[in-house]
Amino acid sequence: MELRDAIYTKYCSKKESDRRWAVGKMYEAYSRPLMAYLKYKFMGLSLAVLEEVLQDAFLRLITTTSAPSSADTMQAWIYKVVTNIVIDDIRSSNTDAELSLDELGESEKSSKEFWASGEDQGRVAERCVDEKLGVFSKRHPERAASIMLQMDGLGIREIAEIYGRTEAAMKQFIYESKKSLKPLLFDCLELIAE
Amino acid sequence: MTNKINNQDDQYPALFSAAEEDLIRSRFAAFNERIGLEPETPTYAVNAFQKKLDVAEKGSSSPRSFGLRSLILAVLSSLSIGILITRVALMPSLEAARSSSPMIEMKGEQASYQLLKLKVDDPNRVGRHAAVAAVSAGLAIRTEESSSEFKLAIRGLSSLSADHSQLKQILGLNSSAQGDIYVVLSKP
Numbered sequence: 001m002e003l004r005d006a007i008y009t010k011y012c013s014k015k016e017s018d019r020r021w022a023v024g025k026m027y028e029a030y031s032r033p034l035m036a037y038l039k040y041k042f043m044g045l046s047l048a049v050l051e052e053v054l055q056d057a058f059l060r061l062i063t064t065t066s067a068p069s070s071a072d073t074m075q076a077w078i079y080k081v082v083t084n085i086v087i088d089d090i091r092s093s094n095t096d097a098e099l100s101l102d103e104l105g106e107s108e109k110s111s112k113e114f115w116a117s118g119e120d121q122g123r124v125a126e127r128c129v130d131e132k133l134g135v136f137s138k139r140h141p142e143r144a145a146s147i148m149l150q151m152d153g154l155g156i157r158e159i160a161e162i163y164g165r166t167e168a169a170m171k172q173f174i175y176e177s178k179k180s181l182k183p184l185l186f187d188c189l190e191l192i193a194e
Numbered sequence: 195m196t197n198k199i200n201n202q203d204d205q206y207p208a209l210f211s212a213a214e215e216d217l218i219r220s221r222f223a224a225f226n227e228r229i230g231l232e233p234e235t236p237t238y239a240v241n242a243f244q245k246k247l248d249v250a251e252k253g254s255s256s257p258r259s260f261g262l263r264s265l266i267l268a269v270l271s272s273l274s275i276g277i278l279i280t281r282v283a284l285m286p287s288l289e290a291a292r293s294s295s296p297m298i299e300m301k302g303e304q305a306s307y308q309l310l311k312l313k314v315d316d317p318n319r320v321g322r323h324a325a326v327a328a329v330s331a332g333l334a335i336r337t338e339e340s341s342s343e344f345k346l347a348i349r350g351l352s353s354l355s356a357d358h359s360q361l362k363q364i365l366g367l368n369s370s371a372q373g374d375i376y377v378v379l380s381k382p
Contacts, residue, residue: 129221151219
């Protein structure tokens with residue numbers, strides 16, 4: 001039996017110890033993309049605080065009354081339920097969590113400015129993209145997170161549940177996000193095209 | 195790996211070439227590393243969650259819940275306990291230095307520590323989180339707080355202990371960091 005199926009079966013079991021085991025495995029297997037999304041969205045909160053809030057939300061899965069309809073939809077269900085709990089918790093605490101990425105700095109350097117130290121072209125392109133991704137993530141944290149999660153291999157259905165959108169709307173959102181990222185990276189990407 | 199959206203749906207034509215996507219993906223990974231995100235759930239987090247599950251099992255029928263407000267309260271109370279413990283542990287030296295001010299004690303301590311100066315928007319909040327993480331990891335600490343600065347002396351940071359990872363993450367330290375550290379958090 002696949003781990004995913006085992007988690008689903010135990011989560012739907014009436015035995016509380018089975019449900020606890022399942023929630024432990026859910027956290028271990030599925031919490032990272034959520035953590036990444038939350039860190040982009042609430043850049044003003046430290047990882048330690050986000051980890052606590054996220055763990056608290058996962059703990060509440062032990063007693064929640066709803067359940068995923070199948071093992072196939074379980075991951076998407078977890079993302080939907082946990083994201084809702086976390087965002088409610090953070091917003092109701094009135095913390096100034098949605099701060100910008102000021103500590104990462106914002107720059108409007110052109111690609112030419114990355115040539116200073118005579119590095120090879122690949123490295124220059126990397127530094128250029130790093131800089132621009134920092135700017136993009138500061139301006140559009142949700143858009144940046146959606147591209148990052150999709151490039152990281154997470155399915156559209158799962159990303160859509162995190163964002164509380166339909167799959168079609170999510171596809172459109174990611175496409176639009178990439179479209180808005182492209183002009184920012186134009187100079188950098190020219191470096192690897194040469 | 196190619197862009198799933200580009201492959202699956204003609205409605206959304208490819209915006210980046212495969213090479214460009216590879217570059218962007220790798221730089222997102224580097225960016226995540228910069229802001230402290232790990233690709234997998236770290237062991238310390240899994241262990242901490244397991245402990246909470248155990249507590250929930252031993253406790254009442256409903257799991258122990260930590261909202262953000264209660265987390266902040268827990269942070270503050272742990273900090274007070276942390277200070278209390280270190281006060282008791284350091285009582286002989288405090289007795290000897292009774293005539294000197296806390297600031298002088300901290301300055302004296304600074305000499306034998308590795309100094310780490312950090313500029314953050316809210317020094318007290320970050321400092322308290324760091325203090326709680328240090329106490330939770332069993333480290334001896336001393337703190338001093340003012341409206342604009344938070345000073346934290348940590349003794350015995352280890353490069354081998356997984357329990358110290360959270361503290362290192364909060365302070366932006368490399369996992370190999372070790373020894374006695376004197377952290378000064380101030381506003382930019």
